Amino acid sequence: MNKTKVLTPQERIGKKPDKLFLFRSCTGSIGYPGTESAVREVLIKLGIDVITDPDQTCCSGAVAGYSGYPPEASLAVTARNFAMVEKKYDADTYCFCNGCFVHISHYMHDLQTDPDKMANANAIINQWGYDYKARNNFYHVQELYYLLLDEIRALVVRPLNGLRVGCHYGCAYLLKKYGIVDDHELPTFHEQIITALGGVPVFYKERRSCCGSGAGRGFTHKESVVHPHLVRKLDSAKEEGVQLMTTVCPGCNMALDAEQPVLAAQGYGPYDIPVIDLAQLIGLAIGVDPKILGFTANTVSLQGVLEQVGLGKGA
Amino acid sequence: MSREYDRDWDPDLYKKIDKYNSVKNLEQCLQCGKCTGNCPVAAITPSYNPRAIINDILAGSTARILDSDEIWRCMKCGTCYRGCPVDISFTSLILELRFAALESGHGQKYVVPANKFVFRSMEYGINFVPGKRGMERVMKLRSDMGVEPFPKVTPEAIEQFKAIFEQTQTLRYMEKLKTDTEKPLRLSYAEGRIVNE
Incomplete structure (x- = not known):
């Protein structure tokens, strides 16, 4: 019970890394590919060497979440991915998906605290010449944005002109509860980032509530549970005049963005609140080409938002 | 529905359910109900009650948990864990319950399509x-x-x-x-x- 709950980003990460391994996510690279390239562009603008590797596979967290198989396979997949990073690059790993973050942190913790699990996982991956020693650390990129908040503020060339932005933290990062960069019950560090970009953070009522996706929406838990919940969340955002919602999890992004037409067909809304990743918004503000940010993947158009930051056409 | 008798109850159920040792501290539950008060699913579906599920497991009631569809409602947002004063990971418990349900032949319809x-x-x-x-x-x-x-x-x-x-x-x-x-x-x-x- 005496574990530290909130760490400053300096305590959590230390100093700014020169290089990092970027852990690609499935939805963030396929369904909303703008997320991956936005994160990459933002990190490059911040002067950090970004490494990705096609030898990295799925974190296997989502599949474990909805298929009901026991955890051994996922432990070995985690060990393989991180043994590969250790062997080739010896760099800390950053992911940009809350789902990857919570599953990998969970499995890493299990591997590091349970010698049996570690031995089993290593016994499988040894045949390919890998040996996981847990030498490097694992973070979410949002922690890095918070660490480099002053640098981001200095880079802003396209201020958001008072755009009303509602933040969605996603459950899975705050779910770590201990040793994260903000209070898990009342986090405000996204709002600080939004303010630094020239936007107006909106504290809507259901700000902290879940997107309803989890892993396995529609399968392990039914839409009949998810939709009323989403309606509640989006209603409260609409009430407060949210013009744009940001996420730090491609899964949440999909759930909040792609479900809006479905809800509209059921007679709710219409909401028309575009949902993008925090990295895409930072990228937009620090002058990354909107084409690279990939807003075309979004279901709800960002035209209004782009006009407000002075990008009328194109994008 | 067949009747439930106390001879069917198993006082060590909470140890057996936690097969992969991912919850660890279930018997510390204070029954404060913060998990249920915070739960977005319980707000929509009152029959889903995390506190009652823990209570049933601790009491050793084997019948009413694994073959009901209550355990297939959780969205795994973890709000229960975030509010829990003794840090019981209810989301891990739900996963363990789902493993156990599948083992006893219940609930394939929720996972096989996925x-x-x-x-x-x-x-x-x-x-x-x-x-x-x-x-x-x-x-x-x-x-x-x-x-x-x-x-x-x-x-x-x-x-x-x-x-x-x-x-x-x-x-x-x-x-x-x-x-x-x-x-x-x-x-x-x-x-x-x-x-x-």
Whole structure:
């Protein structure tokens, strides 16, 4: 019970890394590919060497979440991915998906605290010449944005002109509860980032509530549970005049963005609140080409938002 | 519904349920109900009650948990854990309960349709790979952005990913789930009431 709950980003990460391994996510690279390239562009603008590797596979967290198989396979997949990073690059790993973050942190913790699990996982991956020693650390990129908040503020060339932005933290990062960069019950560090970009953070009522996706929406838990919940969340955002919602999890992004037409067909809304990743918004503000940010993947158009930051056409 | 007798109850149930040792401290539960008060699912479906589920497990009631569809409502947002004063990971408990339910032949209908994603991820090394039409859309989106048309995973990595699932018997386990006959769930609830007793 005496574990530290909130760490400053300096305590959590230390100093700014020169290089990092970027852990690609499935939805963030396929369904909303703008997320991956936005994160990459933002990190490059911040002067950090970004490494990705096609030898990295799925974190296997989502599949474990909805298929009901026991955890051994996922432990070995985690060990393989991180043994590969250790062997080739010896760099800390950053992911940009809350789902990857919570599953990998969970499995890493299990591997590091349970010698049996570690031995089993290593016994499988040894045949390919890998040996996981847990030498490097694992973070979410949002922690890095918070660490480099002053640098981001200095880079802003396209201020958001008072755009009303509602933040969605996603459950899975705050779910770590201990040793994260903000209070898990009342986090405000996204709002600080939004303010630094020239936007107006909106504290809507259901700000902290879940997107309803989890892993396995529609399968392990039914839409009949998810939709009323989403309606509640989006209603409260609409009430407060949210013009744009940001996420730090491609899964949440999909759930909040792609479900809006479905809800509209059921007679709710219409909401028309575009949902993008925090990295895409930072990228937009620090002058990354909107084409690279990939807003075309979004279901709800960002035209209004782009006009407000002075990008009328194109994008 | 068959009657539940106290001779059917198992005082060590909470240890057996926690087969993969991921909850660890279930018997510390204070029954304060913060998990239920915070739960977004309980707010919509009153019959879903995390506090009551823990209470039943600690009391050792085996009948009413594994073959009801209550354990298949959780969205795994973890709000229960975030509010819990003794840090019981209820989301881990839900996963353990689902493993146990599948083992006793209940609830395949919730996971077998989703398993197609797992089998598909064996071919690509990543998850959520779309079908033909979706693939064209993704490739166009990515090409327009000036990145490679599809996120690349090396054939060796895909092979190793699949080998891990084979060697841990996971694929066999999922094939077996497909062919097992499912015992129907005895109780189902809607809006807090039992509807098919």
